[in-house]
Amino acid sequence: MSNKKKIAGFIGKKILRLISLLLVVSFVSFMLVQYSPIDPVRAYLGEMAVSAEHKEKLEEYWGVNTPPQEKFLNWAGSLLKGDFGVSLIYRMPVIDVIKERFKASLALMASSWLISGILGFILGVVAGMNKGTLLDRVIKTYCYVLAATPTFWLALVLLMIFSVYLGWFPIGLSVPIGVMAENVTFFDRLEHLILPALTLSVLGVAQIAMFTREKLIEVMSSDYVLFAKARGEKGLDLVLRHGIRNVALPAITLQFLSFSELFGGTVLVEQVFSYQGIGLATVSAGLKSDVPLLLGIVLISTVFVFVGNMIADIIYQFIDPRIKQQESTT
Amino acid sequence: MGNKTEINAKGKEKAEALLNVEDLSLSFIQYTSGLRQTELKVISNLSIQANRGEILAVVGSSGSGKSLLTHAILGILPSNAKLDGKIEYDGQVLTQKDKEDLRGKEIALVPQSVTYLDPLMKVSNQVIGAVEKGKEDLMKKLQREIFQQYNLKPEVERMYPHELSGGMARRVLVSTAVMSPAKLIIVDEPTPGLDEKTLNETLSYLKDMANKGSAVMLITHDIEAALKISDKIAVFYAGTVLEVANVEDFKNDGENLRHPYTQALWNALPQNKFQAIEGHQPMQDEVVDGCVFYERCYKKNELCSKGIPQIKKINGGVVRCNNVS
Ligand SMILES: Nc1ncnc2c1ncn2[C@@H]1O[C@H](COP(=O)(O)OP(=O)(O)OP(=O)(O)O)[C@@H](O)[C@H]1O
Ligand code: SF4
Ligand SMILES: [Mg+2]
Numbered sequence: 257m258s259n260k261k262k263i264a265g266f267i268g269k270k271i272l273r274l275i276s277l278l279l280v281v282s283f284v285s286f287m288l289v290q291y292s293p294i295d296p297v298r299a300y301l302g303e304m305a306v307s308a309e310h311k312e313k314l315e316e317y318w319g320v321n322t323p324p325q326e327k328f329l330n331w332a333g334s335l336l337k338g339d340f341g342v343s344l345i346y347r348m349p350v351i352d353v354i355k356e357r358f359k360a361s362l363a364l365m366a367s368s369w370l371i372s373g374i375l376g377f378i379l380g381v382v383a384g385m386n387k388g389t390l391l392d393r394v395i396k397t398y399c400y401v402l403a404a405t406p407t408f409w410l411a412l413v414l415l416m417i418f419s420v421y422l423g424w425f426p427i428g429l430s431v432p433i434g435v436m437a438e439n440v441t442f443f444d445r446l447e448h449l450i451l452p453a454l455t456l457s458v459l460g461v462a463q464i465a466m467f468t469r470e471k472l473i474e475v476m477s478s479d480y481v482l483f484a485k486a487r488g489e490k491g492l493d494l495v496l497r498h499g500i501r502n503v504a505l506p507a508i509t510l511q512f513l514s515f516s517e518l519f520g521g522t523v524l525v526e527q528v529f530s531y532q533g534i535g536l537a538t539v540s541a542g543l544k545s546d547v548p549l550l551l552g553i554v555l556i557s558t559v560f561v562f563v564g565n566m567i568a569d570i571i572y573q574f575i576d577p578r579i580k581q582q583e584s585t586t
Numbered sequence: 587m588g589n590k591t592e593i594n595a596k597g598k599e600k601a602e603a604l605l606n607v608e609d610l611s612l613s614f615i616q617y618t619s620g621l622r623q624t625e626l627k628v629i630s631n632l633s634i635q636a637n638r639g640e641i642l643a644v645v646g647s648s649g650s651g652k653s654l655l656t657h658a659i660l661g662i663l664p665s666n667a668k669l670d671g672k673i674e675y676d677g678q679v680l681t682q683k684d685k686e687d688l689r690g691k692e693i694a695l696v697p698q699s700v701t702y703l704d705p706l707m708k709v710s711n712q713v714i715g716a717v718e719k720g721k722e723d724l725m726k727k728l729q730r731e732i733f734q735q736y737n738l739k740p741e742v743e744r745m746y747p748h749e750l751s752g753g754m755a756r757r758v759l760v761s762t763a764v765m766s767p768a769k770l771i772i773v774d775e776p777t778p779g780l781d782e783k784t785l786n787e788t789l790s791y792l793k794d795m796a797n798k799g800s801a802v803m804l805i806t807h808d809i810e811a812a813l814k815i816s817d818k819i820a821v822f823y824a825g826t827v828l829e830v831a832n833v834e835d836f837k838n839d840g841e842n843l844r845h846p847y848t849q850a851l852w853n854a855l856p857q858n859k860f861q862a863i864e865g866h867q868p869m870q871d872e873v874v875d876g877c878v879f880y881e882r883c884y885k886k887n888e889l890c891s892k893g894i895p896q897i898k899k900i901n902g903g904v905v906r907c908n909n910v911s
Contacts, residue, residue, distance in 0.1 A: 479699075485689070486697075487716075489716045497707075576706075577748075578705060
């Protein structure tokens, strides 16, 4: 029960840290954008032709001629009120764009995170248990090859094989074209999800599998596994009783620490599959100088990665009995 | 196996050794620079016996190969180990497969330190071990009884290994062996870091096991502790046993002791002459042709540096030295 209190205190401290991190991130990215050759009015208008008068009004609206410090304060001020501004390219509130896109991406990221975690863990355990055998070498080679494969390249290959050549899956977009939003079924979404999720999972497997393999080999040659053997434990039971127990926690922790790679992978994969998620929005916002949206995404992704790290910390500090003990005695 | 044990028991007198190790040698294959393969010899021509109802102490300094001897008996050596010689249990020569079958049932190990417990598993689950289905309740009861007997409070059950104090850890480790029906119990270095009271307590547990008919092999470098409870003392030096003496032989100036090294060990004790001998045991990669104790021996002669001395039986003990009568 005091443990609950400790977790609460821990999270409180983390939130303070997150706030200061967000302050720095928002300031730095705002300034970066400020000093890059981006013209919000051009971005907003695109190829549209307007009168000079209208243009002047827009310039005033976007604050082209106000000094940067003042602009930052204005932006940060409305941010505090929950107002992220209006996206230039989607012409709706940034927060709505992010909500909608993030939801789509979340399905993609969550499924590939789970699949790569579970699959990678199993492969790592199998390889570690059979260290030095052909099976181990096959798994190891697979992981090395994957680790050296660029995400977008694998995405393209899968797209070509499954969508273009075999025609099993749609070529792009997270929902079918020309169907009203409310008519999009769960299966439609699933169909569009499978290939991008597969690409991300296949790539995510390598890191976790290699880590699990190393860790399992280390654990299986430890004194305590030796002793368990001396007491008559053996085979799969031994691995399940002592191996998995000691490998699971560090592996799960690692998986939570990989949120930043996950986000980066999503940006690339969404690009190739034209999956309408946050990654695609990020690229469009960047290419089309949609400053409010870009800044909004930067902040949201910071929170996303931060949450992953925080969960890893919590697992490390509050679930591992060894660390838990140390904390309470010091 | 059950049948055979019965027949054996009938045809044998009580003193028949439960464990008989003969001419055991152990080396590690190592790859040094390039692909050159070298053999590192850690145990050579070792012979000992452990009898039912007795405590055999194996005394030797650090790094002399004591733990590896226990690992050899249990068949838990690393894969680059090469084992020669014979290990007999209850009259039957043990293969690796036999060892795997006997572990935890007939032979139990009390390991050297708490690092031999799974850091993420509660103590009681480890003491109980992997249990067949249906027997869980029975084993749980047994574990509770043993904990009570060993003065381990109920809350210890739920602790993790790192939460145990030195004395508690020792009792938990000993109780893992008491849980098993094993008749040969190998106890590796149970005494370091224990205060006087816990030390005596631990020794008394071992004595209990022997009194109940088990053969106990006590591995230690603490000769005083060994003398308190053991029946026989095997003196281990540089990977082999130089002498097996009876406890009674350790008295006065050690004139009943057969080997110069045993005498030196005895005379080094504070309550005796408190004289340490010079030098150290040979390193594993040193090739010694003759007696392993040659460098430090005051009795040596020319013969000693040529060929390993033969084993001799003297006064109800065993010694490996040329110059004893
Ligand atoms: N896998 C291995 N490969 C090579 N050498 C090893 C290996 N394992 C142990 N040794 C060596 O064998 C020697 C004997 O080790 P062992 O652990 O049996 O000593 P010990 O008598 O139990 O010592 P201690 O009293 O410190 O426990 C040590 O010097 C060690 O370096
Ligand atoms: S054999 Fe020789 S060197 Fe070895 S202990 Fe006996 S007398 Fe000393
Ligand atoms: Mg040892």
